[in-house]
Amino acid sequence: MTTTKQKKDILLNIKDLRIEGYSDEKWIEIVHGIDLTLHRGEVLGLIGESGAGKSTIGLAAMGFARDGCRISGGSIEFDGMELTTTPESDLRALRGSRIAYVAQSAAASFNPAHKIIDQHTEAPIQYRISKRLDAQEDAMQLYERLRLPNPTEIGFRYPHQVSGGQLQRAMTAMAMACRPDLIIFDEPTTALDVTTQIEVLAAIRDIVDQFNTAAIYITHDLAVVAQMADTIKVLLKGNEVEEASTVEMLENPKEDYTKSLWAVRSFQRPQKLRPGGDAVPVVSVQNIDAAYGDTKVLEDVSFDIYEGMTVAVVGESGSGKSTTARCITGLLPPTKGQILFKGEALPPSYKNRTKDQLRQAQMIYQMADTALNPKVKISEIIGRPARFYSGLHGAALKNRVDELLDLIELEPSKYYNRYPPELSGGQKQRIGIARALAAEPTFIICDEVTSALDQLVAEGILRLLDRLQKELNLAYMFITHDLATVRSIADEVVVMQRGKVVEQGPKEEMFQPPHHAYTDLLLSSVPEMDPNWLTTLLEERGVDNVGEAADV
Template identity: 75%
Template sequence: MTEPLLKIRGLKLEGQSDETWTQIVNGVDLDLKRGEVLGLIGESGAGKSTLGLAAMGFTRDGVRISGGTVEFDGIDLVNSRMSVKRGLLGKRIAYVAQSAAASFNPAHKLIEQHTEAPVRHHEMTKKESEEDAIRLYERLRLPNPEEIGFRYPHQVSGGQLQRAMVAMAMSCRPDLIIFDEPTTALDVTTQIEVLAAIRDIVDQFDTAAIYITHDLAVVAQMADRIKVLFRGDEVEEADTRTMLSEPREDYTKSLWAVRSFERPAKPAPATDAMPVISVQGIDAAYGTAKVLSDVSFDIHEGRTVAVVGESGSGKSTTARCITGLLPPKTGVIQLDGEDLPLDYRKRSKEQLRQIQMIYQMADTALNPRKTIGEIIGRPIEFYMGVSGREKRKRVERILEEVELPPGQYLHRLPSELSGGQKQRIGIARALAAEPKFIICDEVTSALDQLVAESILKLLARLQDERKLSYMFITHDLATVRAIADEVVVMKDGEVVEQGDKREMFRPPHHPYTDLLLSSVPEMDPDWLTRLLEERGRDNIGDASTGRAS
């Protein structure tokens, strides 16, 4: 057997917080052969990214390698001098980051950043490298390959940027590329293009790769082998098909099981029932840019309406219209059959109380200077005028409802909580107002799958107990399948299809719904190949190229 390209033995990494070092990766072994793709999977905090960077001999500030070895093609990356490592980085080992928008320097054109590595590593002249860049752009199916490189990052859409970054990583034809969640920030339809492009080019140049992700279905398409990490420990490793069909460890099985959560569908509401929220023909615009046209749908008591669509389709704008933050230009919004003033400033306290929101980023939606008790107590005091001991009692009751022991949480600050706990506080804050209707804006998309599932289950339980109505904004169709009763599909500010969930998931669909549905990765290693064949290779990208976001 030949020596592996990358050989990691007993790698230990430590992270610094408040002056103390704690271990975050506890001795991981890893072998990667030339041309092989290894999927590295685990939840956030499992140490995947840190491990990925350490495989390049690189650590971020506040992280250090405390033990073990990393050998790349026989070169010791832990103890080598910086100049030796610099000679490898960008040339033989390349990196593709999660957010291309943040990882391209805003001050330089794409192609200038592309040619930097080949020129600085004396691989090519600038001219050769530019010509090569154009060829790579072409191969990655970027539109206008001759011209796109001469744009600045902000002039190119997210999916295109991500492919341009893959091209940049390829600029010196490296032996190894580390992909760190390269499609996490993209819409499902855009994700497909990038996945196809990555797989294609890695194949063509026989590049070895480590593909880091938390999305099992994605890794199933990309990797030859999968390694599962949990809190800095390796759980298990196997080739992709084996791992999918017969995972050995309980933790892996639990990851696999998440996608199967689905609550039983509720019976359709009586035809004459008064909807809790009725949106009727609203048009909205930011300045002169029209973003919504003629959006209408009803939400009945105790039911969940999922609003799906890609970014820029008008989902969140619809929410802003319902809450009155962005008064629509025309149209009617009714609560319990009564017209709501379109501007929130003209609504009564009672009307405001009935509509609450839970946000995607619990991190930024909670005031970092207030304790949990204050955060949840505020709406109780504001809407109900309750204070003192009674307020505290109510806060405690709500904390119990969201399954957090009040004694431990009342006096803590948001920064002391994990992502899932913060989202529970976000839910508790919405509940505190005792609303009828809650808008959930991508509430699980920043969370790991296990945590996301527990949040969905919590929301489902609260709905049953309190007869809440939800508007669930999401781009994740697995979430829709899990929790929705009805679905509204939006595209470019319009509703393209709406109806009962079971019908929506059953063909025939509106072509756009079909595109969305078929773009959701499935836990089948052949899914992507099959899909690409079905759509015909040349049509890839038609769905979203040319649209800058």
């Protein structure tokens, strides 16, 4: 800051930034004095759990605060311009032209009513940077650079006609439309499958390099940020924990919190083997086909789940994992094949199953937020299945609910009379687990139960599930697209693609080569902490293959 040269290099300089949010009729500070310096062409990674204030800080760098938030103190200096005192109309002139934003979910952030290219050219035309046809031409060139298929045609589609990974790249292209000095990437790959994530990461990194654009890259995934950022800043509840260059941060984290983030993926339990002899599997899926209407979604799916074991079902979205779960629970009767429960065939539809057959298989859902009725007390949420399946009443029922709350490590006296919205995400997921346990099942389907949670919280849930399995001898079918989770808790792995099982076996074998080509693609696509991982991988696969991998 002292010499003129340095001053020229600095693009964004945030000092003692404070942001308040409005809740319960008063303003509460949610970002407590953050400093941030970004040079031209530099990429800064902002990392932390949800609620750390990452997105809020990212938006503040554009001089923008969401409804119900306000910038209450500090200074934001963008290229010599103080954003906190600039009038709104001048701020607006910066947005889209000099600072651009790439949102988490491109599917939700593109307006469904307009063609992609019309949204792309909106800013350049508005700022009179280029005429409509030139802007379209430029958009097509950007699409080509981002390796979108049919670059001259894809822009003329509506957002719902384009896949998620392609939309995310189109949104990155849109951010580039006016060649901004700074782009804020707000979790741009969180909603994508690992195989799609790679191509988006590669595209973002390429384009940022080519135009020497500075970027703030917001994510909760360390391995991802390691590929993208020059420096990393770790945030916790609106405070800075530490900041260092990427290599330094990965090799030598100083603060305990940072170390704990690094350690998350370390939970691993030994793999169990199938019981020998003539043990009968708890659930045996045998050659099932299923269809939604006329669209066939499952074809010849078979696998067994034995008592006390965890079978992880992995695959991209749309590969038929959840559909298989719906077949097992009887929500979607299969068109062919059968489901055996302890050797006995189950009726295809849940309507024809006995109460005892129903109680044996329970589900835990991905979104605890929507899976729990917000207007019903915790005691009733857990108590209802206990009453329905075991016929408990009065004191016996209360004891059972207390016992279940104890099992999921929540204080019964404290949580008995509360409502779901008063709980945190992890606590809600625990209630979901207790509700499944209330039926005293032998088999539980866990559908992406940790993917909506932060890493530390997710690990707590995994440990709890593991403990419960040991104590109650439960069998789990664990649906996930996160291979780190598979590595930590699975005994066996089933890999699905386009409604078929492509490979299955014990975990240790599955993580060792040789693999089926698709398993290999999945495994190698999981980001690793090594900052050179993406570069090496792209070299191995060849840059041109990345785009195709996404269309699989």
